[in-house]
Amino acid sequence: MSSLIAPHSFYISTSQESQDIDARTIQEFGIESFTLMEVAGYSAFRDLIQRLQPKSHGLFFCGKGNNAGDALVVARYLLQHGFDITAVFISGTDDLSEDTRKNFQLLKRIKEANSSIGSLTIISSWNEFDLHTEADFVIDGMLGTGLDSEVRGDYNKAITWSNKEELPVYAMDIPTGLHGDTGKVMGNAISADLTYSFGTLKQGLYLNDGPGKAGEVIYCELPFPNHLKDICSAYLLDDQYVLAEPDRSPRHKYEAGVLYVVAGSEGLTGAAMLAAQSAWAEGIGAVILVCPHGNLPIYEKALPQIIKKPIGERDDYFFKEEHTEEVIATISEKKGKVLIGPGLGRNDSTIGFVQQLLETNEGDMLLDADGLWCLAQLKEWNKPKASTWILTPHPGELSNLLGRSIEDDHDRLESVKTLSTEKNVNILSKGYPVILGTPEAKAYLTSYDTRKFSRAGFGDVLAGKIGAFWSRDNSAAKSSALALLKGKHILENLLKADSSRIVEPKDFI
Numbered sequence: 001m002s003s004l005i006a007p008h009s010f011y012i013s014t015s016q017e018s019q020d021i022d023a024r025t026i027q028e029f030g031i032e033s034f035t036l037m038e039v040a041g042y043s044a045f046r047d048l049i050q051r052l053q054p055k056s057h058g059l060f061f062c063g064k065g066n067n068a069g070d071a072l073v074v075a076r077y078l079l080q081h082g083f084d085i086t087a088v089f090i091s092g093t094d095d096l097s098e099d100t101r102k103n104f105q106l107l108k109r110i111k112e113a114n115s116s117i118g119s120l121t122i123i124s125s126w127n128e129f130d131l132h133t134e135a136d137f138v139i140d141g142m143l144g145t146g147l148d149s150e151v152r153g154d155y156n157k158a159i160t161w162s163n164k165e166e167l168p169v170y171a172m173d174i175p176t177g178l179h180g181d182t183g184k185v186m187g188n189a190i191s192a193d194l195t196y197s198f199g200t201l202k203q204g205l206y207l208n209d210g211p212g213k214a215g216e217v218i219y220c221e222l223p224f225p226n227h228l229k230d231i232c233s234a235y236l237l238d239d240q241y242v243l244a245e246p247d248r249s250p251r252h253k254y255e256a257g258v259l260y261v262v263a264g265s266e267g268l269t270g271a272a273m274l275a276a277q278s279a280w281a282e283g284i285g286a287v288i289l290v291c292p293h294g295n296l297p298i299y300e301k302a303l304p305q306i307i308k309k310p311i312g313e314r315d316d317y318f319f320k321e322e323h324t325e326e327v328i329a330t331i332s333e334k335k336g337k338v339l340i341g342p343g344l345g346r347n348d349s350t351i352g353f354v355q356q357l358l359e360t361n362e363g364d365m366l367l368d369a370d371g372l373w374c375l376a377q378l379k380e381w382n383k384p385k386a387s388t389w390i391l392t393p394h395p396g397e398l399s400n401l402l403g404r405s406i407e408d409d410h411d412r413l414e415s416v417k418t419l420s421t422e423k424n425v426n427i428l429s430k431g432y433p434v435i436l437g438t439p440e441a442k443a444y445l446t447s448y449d450t451r452k453f454s455r456a457g458f459g460d461v462l463a464g465k466i467g468a469f470w471s472r473d474n475s476a477a478k479s480s481a482l483a484l485l486k487g488k489h490i491l492e493n494l495l496k497a498d499s500s501r502i503v504e505p506k507d508f509i
């Protein structure tokens, strides 16, 4: 069982899922759509008013669907607070959705009733909009989850105009033109500084072009009943719910966790060292490096604190099939987790060794680097029933495991969900975002910039950390999440001290 229970504010939905939750809240639960729109707009307003210059001038770009209605609610509140509002209806005002039409009436009515509030200017088509209009900010209420194809007509012009101006842009729900599921730009998309995501976080905000287009994402709660939100199966990873690290004060050396690192052939010992050092730095009871005997002198010198278990003969510099039994006996000595892969190499006999180990070792295994390559060569994955696996592929390795290329991050998300469920494994798919898939068909996405971790060596450090956390905490998902968040915190601190700093794997040990 996955132990990561995300609070509802971290639920990620597809457009269809959010429309279903909307519809069921209205029809089954009995909250009217007009009320939902009011709550959406009001919660965006509450945040916005703290960011905007008092009584400044906002341009509200509106479509004709409910996304525009959200923007008009914001406009009504800001108008009452003395802001000047220019509402530009890209498709005119004749064909507005029912709730949006009502909000349009309310906006006009509030101005008519109060002459002392801000000014209200209505522009009924893009053609009537003066391109030299001076304003302080843009509210994007053109298209939300209703986007169904590449952006059409004057929306394109409004997006291009906005992207050329230097004004801050605040998007309602999704930046116009960004696909809510894939995060791809549909021909053209507005670049927002901030996006208010209503009711659930929209998946597209975190995939492909999403992070670049959405800017900061703020979740706005809507009165959806919790049980309806449970159709979501993706979540944003966050410290708030990934529980604090397990207790670091060991009662007995081995009770604080044992990690076997099966790694490091000749010429590739650096990877094994990074992984072992990274795990050791987490203060676990023991890190036991299981290595080909010939490489022992290198490790004796470089890793004095780490227990070494040399395998085979003094002239064995890589793992061979004949080592399988000895390795199984070694990793069965004490209860622990096994990290296999860093710097193993791809010798035929090493591949045979790894494959035998995968099929016969009943314990829990974390497969990284060459370990994944060996797995990908197998037609069938005969994972022993009792064992839990965590796989940590980068996009190329994920492609190998799938036996096909991956188109983009949306494809990667779908593939990780399917593969982890079908194969009953945990998959930590590296990339931006990192996607953590569990056998229960749940996916957790990182929200910070993981691109700094793409250089060689970071994978070994991450694998060491996951292994260390896993050796102390029995949940594969939580261990993976703790390791990711640890990297995030270290990165934030390093960049706080020096924002231009080039980070290296050893910074994260």
Ligand SMILES: NC(=O)C1=CN([C@@H]2O[C@H](COP(=O)(O)OP(=O)(O)OC[C@H]3O[C@@H](n4cnc5c(N)ncnc54)[C@H](OP(=O)(O)O)[C@@H]3O)[C@@H](O)[C@H]2O)[C@@H](O)CC1
Pocket: 022, 023, 033, 036, 037, 040, 063, 064, 065, 066, 067, 068, 069, 070, 097, 142, 143, 144, 145, 146, 147, 148, 149, 150, 151, 152, 153, 155, 172, 173, 174, 198, 222
């Ligand atoms: N439902 C609720 O309870 C709540 C919903 N909420 C809000 O509603 C939003 C969803 O609203 P929605 O479903 O009305 O769709 P929306 O994004 O406004 O656009 C639809 C219009 O766009 C048009 N159009 C489509 N594709 C296009 C393209 N490529 N290029 C150009 N035009 C295109 C299409 O017109 P067409 O041209 O097809 O006639 C259609 O009329 C959601 O994101 C959230 O903000 C919140 O208030 C909370 C409660």
Ligand SMILES: [K+]
Pocket: 067, 140, 141, 142, 143, 144, 171, 172, 173, 174, 175, 176
């Ligand atoms: K929008």
